[in-house]
Amino acid sequence: MPLGSSDIDLYESEDPIWNPALLTIPIPGIRKMVNLASTMNDVIHLSIGQPDLPAPDTVVEASVEALRAGQTGYTMDAGMPELLESLAEYYSERYQRPLSPDNIMITTGATEAIYLALTAVAAPGRHFIVPDPAFMLYAPLIRMNGGEVTEIPTRAENHHQLDPQEVIDAIEPHTHAIVLNSPSNPTGTLYPRKTLEAILEEAAYRGIHVISDEVYDHLIYDGREYPSVLSCCSDLDHVMVVSSFSKTYSMAGMRIGWLIGSQAAIKKLRRYHMFTTTVANTPFQWAGVAALRSGGPFIEEMLSEYTRRRDRLVELVEQTPHLTGYKPEGAFYLFPALPEGVNGTNVALRLLKETGVCTIPGETFGNSCSNALRLSYSTSLESIERAFERIIPWMEKQDFD
Numbered sequence: 001m002p003l004g005s006s007d008i009d010l011y012e013s014e015d016p017i018w019n020p021a022l023l024t025i026p027i028p029g030i031r032k033m034v035n036l037a038s039t040m041n042d043v044i045h046l047s048i049g050q051p052d053l054p055a056p057d058t059v060v061e062a063s064v065e066a067l068r069a070g071q072t073g074y075t076m077d078a079g080m081p082e083l084l085e086s087l088a089e090y091y092s093e094r095y096q097r098p099l100s101p102d103n104i105m106i107t108t109g110a111t112e113a114i115y116l117a118l119t120a121v122a123a124p125g126r127h128f129i130v131p132d133p134a135f136m137l138y139a140p141l142i143r144m145n146g147g148e149v150t151e152i153p154t155r156a157e158n159h160h161q162l163d164p165q166e167v168i169d170a171i172e173p174h175t176h177a178i179v180l181n182s183p184s185n186p187t188g189t190l191y192p193r194k195t196l197e198a199i200l201e202e203a204a205y206r207g208i209h210v211i212s213d214e215v216y217d218h219l220i221y222d223g224r225e226y227p228s229v230l231s232c233c234s235d236l237d238h239v240m241v242v243s244s245f246s247k248t249y250s251m252a253g254m255r256i257g258w259l260i261g262s263q264a265a266i267k268k269l270r271r272y273h274m275f276t277t278t279v280a281n282t283p284f285q286w287a288g289v290a291a292l293r294s295g296g297p298f299i300e301e302m303l304s305e306y307t308r309r310r311d312r313l314v315e316l317v318e319q320t321p322h323l324t325g326y327k328p329e330g331a332f333y334l335f336p337a338l339p340e341g342v343n344g345t346n347v348a349l350r351l352l353k354e355t356g357v358c359t360i361p362g363e364t365f366g367n368s369c370s371n372a373l374r375l376s377y378s379t380s381l382e383s384i385e386r387a388f389e390r391i392i393p394w395m396e397k398q399d400f401d
């Protein structure tokens with residue numbers, strides 16, 4: 001197979017130049033599929049993990065204006081004061097939880113915030129709890145720094161809801177933190193307030209940290225209220241929340257995210273941030289201020305478009321033999337299961353080669369879901385329809401027993 005060989009060279013080489021900790025980074029399943037797809041014609045992607053809608057005009061204009069105004073230097077290490085203040089105001093209003101700019105640090109996307117939060121606390125002898133499936137960064141970043149991970153499996157039959165009791169039962173004397181991501185990539189599952197409250201209460205009682213990745217906090221359907229960890233915890237002493245503009249305003253390439261925590265945590269992490277990316281990029285921090293000021297109507301339109309796509313995808317998955325789906329309440333993913341024991345990676349590869357539809361195999365996101373496929377509906381309704389005109393007849397021909 002022409003793909004993947006360079007990944008294997010990079011991550012699994014015996015070459016002593018590389019830190020052995022790099023071995024904890026799995027070969028990226030997404031890249032593997034997308035690389036193969038790039039060698040083929042007429043591929044329909046249900047693999048995309050970023051918004052397909054253009055960023056709002058006001059955001060683009062604010063970026064250009066900032067560049068023209070000479071905003072091309074470094075900002076303060078915690079981020080631009082105007083953006084920190086806008087975020088503090090926005091969060092205080094959204095969750096009725098007073099936050100000050102000192103509770104926030106601007107990062108290069110949520111990715112840097114996740115990197116800082118996890119690698120600043122993971123260490124040998126410390127145990128972490130992570131849902132499975134989950135966004136693929138969490139467990140490797142913990143393991144890379146010597147931490148130990150227990151994965152809590154979730155299932156399509158339960159709409160991939162996390163059972164708070166299973167999380168609590170997995171707590172050990174050396175448990176250091178619990179990682180949450182609602183709505184989830186890859187499942188689109190939104191955790192109800194009672195799940196978060198149960199976990200947060202137990203974590204606070206035992207002095208365990210909760211690190212919550214909330215990048216999809218505006219991709220919430222059916223008029224539901226978003227239960228953020230910020231609206232469920234009594235203080236920020238053991239809580240870090242990560243988010244970004246990437247998904248909410250189609251600004252993924254602008255790379256502006258943030259981390260929210262206690263003032264003491266932010267103070268500590270600001271120094272670490274100096275040793276990673278120094279500061280986030282300046283013109284797009286101005287774009288972020290514009291997004292917070294004027295992005296409301298964009299979010300409304302985006303939600304109605306994604307809702308239409310989600311509803312149709314759910315119907316199409318229901319009509320597809322061998323797939324068990326559910327109705328996700330957030331993000332832009334559905335994570336249906338193939339029958340137990342079926343190898344999702346083989347199915348995804350065959351599906352791509354034989355029908356030209358690119359999906360992401362479940363094992364990219366953990367160990368408990370090798371029979372699943374991640375389908376993204378961050379693509380047009382028309383592409384979704386065309387993809388299933390290929391998937392359904394192909395699945396009808398499969399005999400997975």
Ligand SMILES: Cc1ncc(COP(=O)(O)O)c(C=O)c1O
Nearest residue numbers: 109110111135185215244246257
């Ligand atoms: C759950 C989750 N967290 C974080 C990120 C990264 O976000 P950013 O683009 O802001 O770095 C992604 C991107 O796909 C994601 O799905």
